[in-house]
Amino acid sequence: MENVRTIAVIGAAEKRNFAVLKELSEQYQLLLFDKNQKALSDIHESLLAHNRHGYIEKMDCAVNASWEADIIILSGFCINDAVVVEKIKEVATAKIIIIMENEDEFTSSINNQLSFDLIFPHSKIVEIINISTDKNLEKEFLLEGHNSKALDTVSSIFEGCGFTTYLSQLN
Numbered sequence: 001m002e003n004v005r006t007i008a009v010i011g012a013a014e015k016r017n018f019a020v021l022k023e024l025s026e027q028y029q030l031l032l033f034d035k036n037q038k039a040l041s042d043i044h045e046s047l048l049a050h051n052r053h054g055y056i057e058k059m060d061c062a063v064n065a066s067w068e069a070d071i072i073i074l075s076g077f078c079i080n081d082a083v084v085v086e087k088i089k090e091v092a093t094a095k096i097i098i099i100m101e102n103e104d105e106f107t108s109s110i111n112n113q114l115s116f117d118l119i120f121p122h123s124k125i126v127e128i129i130n131i132s133t134d135k136n137l138e139k140e141f142l143l144e145g146h147n148s149k150a151l152d153t154v155s156s157i158f159e160g161c162g163f164t165t166y167l168s169q170l171n
Helices: 015-025 037-050 062-068 076-080 082-088 103-111 148-160
Strands: 006-010 029-033 056-058 071-075 096-101 124-130 140-145 164-169
Touching: 006 015, 006 062, 015 029, 015 037, 029 037, 029 062, 037 056, 062 082, 071 076, 071 148, 076 082, 076 096, 096 148, 124 148, 140 148, 148 164
Parallel strands: 006 029, 006 071, 029 056, 071 096, 096 124, 140 164
Antiparallel strands: 124 140
16 A cells, blocks of 8 residues: 555545545645635534534645645546646656546446546546445445555545445456
């Protein structure tokens, strides 16, 4: 597993990811970015309320957050936002990029024939899909990717936060 200390969350105001961010903030430094500043402030305040001693910083630039981070999470609007993706492309080189999708975004990505491996050719892409049957728990995730070390690293992070992961290495 890589030595991960800082995770940038691009699209951090996505409320459905709060449980994941709350758990990550217990062990990692989080750099949060979202275009919706009000929603970002609300998520930031909620995370700080749960973890007063955590390092959780709001960022007003996706590039700066991505550049400073060891791992980048793309979520919500960012998954299909070509402008944001293009901006962080250069600073994402050699980093793990986690694509946190729900079913709608996953379907949209497939319909647009969006291939993150082609967009970020020098990064390690891990797609995460919440497969929990109980929407209140959100504790089970399917991880897919081509790079076994990246899959193991992301799995270790999520398992260390109390989540269950299932790995699918793609050829």
